[in-house]
Each structure stands twice: as structure tokens, then as C-alpha cells.
Amino acid sequence: MALSTSGRMSRRSFGAGFVAAPLSVSANVNPAPAVPAPAVQVIDAHSHLAHHSNPSWAEADRQLIEAADALGIDQLVCSILSPRRPATPEDFRQCNDWVADAARRYPGRILGYCFVNPGYARDARDEIDRCITKLGFVGVKLYNDYVATEPVLWPLVERAIELRIPILHHAGHTYWLDTPQPRISDGGTFAELAKRYPEAMIICAHIAGGGDWEWTVKALRNAPSVFIDTSGSVLDEGTVEFAVKVMGADRVLFGCDMSMTASVGRIRSAVLSDADRAKILSGNMRRILARRRA
Secondary structure, eight states: OOOOTTSOOOHHHHHHTOSOOOOOOOTTSOOOOOOOOOOOOOEEEEEEOOOTTSTTHHHHHHHHHHHHHHHTOOEEEEEOOOSSSSOOHHHHHHHHHHHHHHHHHSTTTEEEEEEOOTTSHHHHHHHHHHHHHTSOOOEEEEOSSSOTTSGGGHHHHHHHHHHTOEEEEOBOBOSOOSSOOTTOBOHHHHHHHHHHOTTOEEEEOOTTSSBOHHHHHHHTTTOTTEEEEOOOSOOOTTHHHHHHHHHOGGGEEOOOTTOHHHHHHHHHHSOOOHHHHHIIIIIHHHHHHTTOOO
């Protein structure tokens, strides 16, 4: 999986790099001509666009696409979070409108998560319907406004089940945070939610950015409807391999959450079969997206 001589990867070279290394042959054997392996599509299942209160938001979005090009990422599933939280209905509707605008500016590259605050139950449900049925979004993004098992989330989970869309939920199993998150959810929370709603497609965010990743993976061992994404800035060795061993490759999604070089390096260096790597890079996310009800 060598890089190009320029030191940059193209979108095609990243996916094409995930092929088995050829077997060595003796000098007196004529090997068969090499057959180029088809490129593997790469979907970042957890990304973000810049909030427009940032005066450089357009440049930040352009740089995100440039980074995706350089790192070999074909599509990014994005949300925008309100800097003011808990977000009001006006806040999250505006964020979602900006995501829709970015999807129009970068067609085929950006897909949308609908960000809502479950505390505004009717507004949140209406916004999910608007984003999915009118704006073409592919899922829901929830932050840490409420623990995932609180009843206020249940109507939104039920609507996501009806629409056959995933919920990407902020997560972490931590013992200390410089900014406390008293309502942060973790793998155990999602496992409990999955018992109530086994049909729901829940994505536990950033295995490499949410504290004790071994605890998280083990907590989700017996929650088959819960996925994890591989994003985060923590560079511990073996996170992806451990998740595949405990949860199975079918439940692991490639993601960056803006830690792009770290997340690409994590999946490129992981010791995986070609089939499992292809599932993680896009196969599993494509399978999730294919369930969406038009």
C-alpha cells in the first residue's frame, strides 16, 4: 500500500491500496500478469461542516473536501452542530439548511445528518421529516443533550425506525473531562437502548475519541443493532482489530470526526482481511444507507 511518489493519495489510490500483497515467487517461475484490484469506495461516516458563525466557513468546507481528496475519501456524511447548546429549534434548523446547501455545492461528496435537540420533541420530529423526505438527508445526529435511554429520545428513535435511517450519537466512556458532559451516553447506554428498540440503527461515535474504547466495545458485544465508528484522535494501537474481533466487522464503520490523518492511518495500518477492510471503509455504511425509505 505504497503512497504515490508525490506523497499524496488520490481518492482512487486510497481505495485501491487495500489489496492483498502478492506472494513471493522463485526466480525461475513466471508469475501470471498482475490484475489491478478494483478500488474500494471510502465513506467517512462521521464528519462535520463549519458553522456559519465562523467567518471562514466556506474556506473551511473547501479545505475539508481538499483533505478528503488528498486522503482518498469519496463521501462524507456530515452535520453541523450549533455552538450554543442546548440548541433551539431555530438553531438546529439553520444548521441543517447549511448542510443541505453544502450538499448542493459539493454534489455526490457530502451527505447529511439531521442534527436536532430531542428536548423539543415535536420540532425535532418535524425537522427529521423535513430533512429526510425533502432535503435528502440520510440519518440523524444527536449530541449529549440527553442520555440515550431517556424517554425524551424514544419518539425520535421510533421515527428513525419508520424511516429506516441511522442515528449517529455522540458517545464516550470517560473518567474525566475538562468540560463535564453529565448526559453523555456510552456503549452500555446504547446496548440498553437497543434492547428496547432492536430495529433501530444506532452508531456509537468515535471509538478512538471517547475514553475507554475497550470498555465500549465489550459493552456492545451483545447489541447487534449498534454500530461503532472508528473516528478520533487517540492513536492507541489495535482499536479497529479489537472491535472486529469482539463485535464483528459488519458493525464497524470508517469515520474521522475531523481527525482525518489519524483516522485514515488507523484503518490503513489495521491488520484486517481485505473483505473486512472493504466492509469497514464503505460496505457497511452503504448497507445502512440502502435501507432508507424514500
